[in-house]
Amino acid sequence: MPKSTRNNKSRRPRGRGGNGNKNARRALAYALSFVVVLILGLYGLYQIKKYIPPDDRAQPVTAEKMSGLVKEADRIIAGAFFDLGISAKDIESKRTSKRSGDGIKWESRVITVGTPGGVDGKEIKGVFKKSFAAEKSYELTFKGSGDALTAELKALGFKTHVIKFEPPSKEAPPAKVVKKAADGTGKETEVKEPQGAREPGKTDEAVGKGESADSGAFEPKIAIIVDDIGTNKGPIDKLIELPAPVTLAVLPNLPYSRYAAEAARNKGLDVMLHLPMEPMESSGYTGSDAGEDALLVGLPKEAVLAKLDKNLSSVPYIKGVNNHMGSKFMENQELMDMVLEEIDGRGLFFIDSMTSSGSVGYKTALMMGMKTGKRDVFLDDSSKDAAYVKSQIEKLVRIAEKNGYAVGICHPYPGTVEALTEMIPQIDSRVEIVPVSSILTGGGEVSER
Structure with a gap:
């Protein structure tokens, strides 16, 4: 029995031309969208970079930059002192010395503070850490505890400030010097020498070390x-x-x-x-x-x-x-x-x-x-x-x-x-x-x- 003519009809493959064109258009649209997003993203990054100040740590270190950082640290420290109730009379000594390294020169300060009563090490650390929290160019560390606390500050890795917090120092009694009387009686008298006599511009510790007293480092x-x-x-x-x-x-x-x-x-x-x-x-x-x-x-x-x-x-x-x-x-x-x-x-x-x-x-x-x-x-x-x-x-x-x-x-x-x-x-x-x-x-x- 002959097979059905319908069954003998050759099967034609379904045409794919229309679907292929749609897929190609869809792929092109995705590609263009990706390119547009990429361009917009790169432009956004450019604008952000344009308006964000460069990180000091990524820039070359120069003597001029270090000078500015030392002055800025002076200002921040002065503000921290104010917040702690530390006034000029509590600052027992300040020394400034010249330092050099890696081809640059900068000033380094050593400050000794007679800590006012009621101010403890925990409060000092808290105020100083808060003061320098947003300053990426500085590294602040502390040594010691209790009544003897030392803060060390580095700017871009170079030490710029050492602040020693100590109990208020007690004045030493005036020195006694025995001198012969000039009236011919032969009696000896005691003469009180003035305290603090030193070479102008020098602290006791700085004498012979080439360091100058820096009385105005934190003057407002x-x-x-x-x-x-x-x-x-x-x-x-x-x-x-x-x-x-x-x-x-x-x-x-x-x-x-x-x-x-x-x-x-x-x-x-x-x-x-x-x-x-x-x-x-x-x-x-x-x-x-x-x-x-x-x-x-x-x-x-x-x-x-x-x-x-x-x-x-x-x-x-x-x-x-x-x-x-x-x-x-x-x-x-x-x-x-x-x-x-x-x-x-x-x-x-x-x-x-x-x-x-x-x-x-x-x-x-x-x-x-x-x-x-x-x-x-x-x-x-x-x-x-x-x-x-x-x-x-x-x-x-x-x-x-x-x-x-x-x-x-x-x-x-x-x-x-x-x-x-x-x-x-x-x-x-x-x-x-x-x-x-x-x-x-x-x-x-x-x-x-």
Whole structure:
């Protein structure tokens, strides 16, 4: 019986052309998605790396970097002392010596502290560990316990500080020296020699070791910047004669801008450009109030850079820049990146006047590795008198006593000049007034305070 014709029909393989094309398209889509994700991930890593400061430990160690780390450690230690209630009278001795190794030189300090009553080793360790917890460049270790505790600090593997905490030392009785009387009686008398007599600049332990007494290693420091300089000659002449190195922040292209810069330089004072920037309207000022040379948010970038160049070139002898007004401009990250790159390229530092709590200037300068600082206290106000300025100066001093240093900003008002003239001699025993350039952070050397 013949087989069914239907069964004799040859079986055709199912066509796979349509499914094959779909699979190919699907594979291509997956591949493109993977490439896009990879590109976005690499770009994200680039941006993160761009805005994260480099780890000091991964950078070459230089004498300049070590100098900055030693100064930063001084500041942190001063703050730890303050938190522990240790004052200058409790520091029995300080020695600074020069050390060298691996082709670099740095300063090393040995500090002996008479620990105040009620402060134990556990509390000392806790405060110091907390103070240095976020500082990756330092290694802190402790030896001993109880009344005799020693802290050793290394920066990038180099020993910089040894702090010996000891019970308060008791004064030894004055030495007795027998001398013959000069009156011819032949009687012998006892003469008390003064204690502590030594070669000037030397501690007992340092004599013969080439080490100097470092009485000012932890003396609090303040910098006073006087803004808005350049309109009148009178205040300039008074400010440069103050018995302290105040810093003059000079506005560009004013009648006495160049005179102020030259007069300050001749007195050895720091000169800064007081750079006009656009303020928030809510501040009560407008861009025109900041001056015709002000950097404005709405300008093309080329125009901003042209104004910046004109302003930087208008004041001679400048070491740095701070902002005049600028509460609006200083919050613009893109523009501040551009402006700070130009300032840094000229080897200048930057001080953020903090005219806005949202200012990005200081943090951006830090991330760029610039030498930078920020205002702690505004010392005056056009509507306030000298008494107000004095109270603000006292506030600045207290901040410096706690943190190691502080930056105050004021203006050439008559009441301000009067208050500075009166207060500088009064605070001289508590803080050292220094040029602002001497207490900057950053520069690839130290971290944010």
